[in-house]
Amino acid sequence: MSKKTKTTAIVLMFIILISKTTGFFRDIILAKTFGAGKITDAYLTALNIPVVLFDGISAALGTTFIPIYFKIKSSKGQDEVNKFTSNILNIVIIISLVFVSLGIIFAPYIVKIFAVGFKGDVFDLTVNYSKILIFSIIFIAINGLISSYLVASGNVYISGAITIPFNILVIIAIIFASMTESYTMVYGTLIAYIAQLLFQLPLLIKKGYKHRLIVNIKDENIRQILFLIIPVFLGSYINQINAVVNRTLSSTLDSGSITALNYANKLNMFAVGVIAVAISTIMYPILSKLASEGNKKLFKINLSKSINMIIIIMLPIMVIMTTFSTEIVKVLFEEGAFNSHDTYLTSTALFFYSTGILAYGLK
Known part of the structure; x- marks a missing residue:
């Protein structure tokens, strides 16, 4: 080293x-x-649902993206890297929108899986929180891919810095929630995810990235990343499954x-x-x-x-x-x-x- x-x-x-x-x-x-208690249990469960549903995919994409980034850059140049990034980013956004739609429709059933012991007020509260925080899937997906692009481009600090504005905004939201209602904290958390994207955009532009509205699932690099993503995805999802099991069992215990x-x-x-x-x-x-x-x-x-x-x-x-x-x-x-x-x-x-x-x- x-x-x-x-x-x-x-x-x-x-x-x-x-x-x-x-x-x-x-x-x-x-x-x-x-x-x-009930509010924190409901909030943390709702916060965890989009992470489990999409963070594993996002992490696997980020991991497999970097080697392909270097392969394309060395053989075809930066412009092809940007084209490939635009393509995969557009595909990921479409997939995440599908996840959001399904998450809103089936929110009660998803909560039952994640917190089988929840009943009454805490169950209803978790469902309502989940319908709001499920939109964070879109930004989890985008932020993860952009972070990988920036890391591969030489900005290794972004992976650590990206959560700082998120944490600060959530802290502010919790403080306001203590003076108003708990939903302020939930909406504030969603805004914090959006802020992560806004935080990265100037850095992305500085690297010369220009987004293109293309979707080409037949691209050989997309096929390669799909091939590479499967073992990485399965490996990363072991932790997510473990977290789901822990929280599901915990939901049957004391508040x-x-x-x-x-x-x-x-x-x-x-x-x-x-x-x-x-x-x-x-x-x-x-x-x-x-x-x-x-x-x-x-x-x-x-x-x-x-x-x-x-x-x-x-x-x-x-x-x-x-x-x-x-x-x-x-x-x-x-x-x-x-x-x-x-x-x-x-x-x-x-x-x-x-x-x-x-x-x-x-x-």
Whole structure:
């Protein structure tokens, strides 16, 4: 790993740290405002539905897009890259619109799958929230693809920076919701997704991207990305299926169980997000380029160094998180509407989540 790469990794870790910190502050504000109860359970479930339905597809697209980006650029030039990007972006928008339409029509049935134990007011509230937040699928899809384009173009910092405006706007929405009604928070979250797109557009234009209204599913590059996306999609969806199972089982338990699991998972993913994501974001384009050039020796060296760095940093973090799970949750969340029982639920989940930090980071 060169000096320039190490410097880039450190800067990206700092950006991701800011992103994760604002995300934590968002969760803390949510916990102190609404505690761990019906509103937070309904909101977090509704927020999770579009992520599960489309984030796996978006992540798989982003992963497979970058190698094809370099292949097209090296053989045909940047103009063909922009043409390919426009084509796949248009196709993704059409698919996401179909998902949104189906999500609105079948919202009650989808909520029953995601939260089988929800009944009465909390079920109705989750359905209503879901019909609003389902529109975020469109922006999850667009933002993921644009981020991959920018990363491949050399702007590796965008992957960490994109969630900062999202978190800030959601925090503002939660504060206003505490003074008005919970729907303010839901609509504010949808606006935050739109803000992520607006945040990236100037950077996209600066890179010389010009969008074209073309849809060509017969393009050989589209066929190739569909071929590559299947194993990546299945791999990424394992985490989504796991999250659905967790939340579905939690919905049958006491009120606030889904919220406790969510906060525990966010704490657990903090270290993974700052360290592992930063390193993988930096190294993936480099490794993709080396693979396309057939430089196996340098590929193995860079991969080995990245793995060693993750192990050295994340092993002590795992020990700290498992040992002091209760203390961490108490300091961060226990105040206002978030009580000692909520701390017990969250810290118990955090302990078991934290045992897999190292394995998740290496994944």
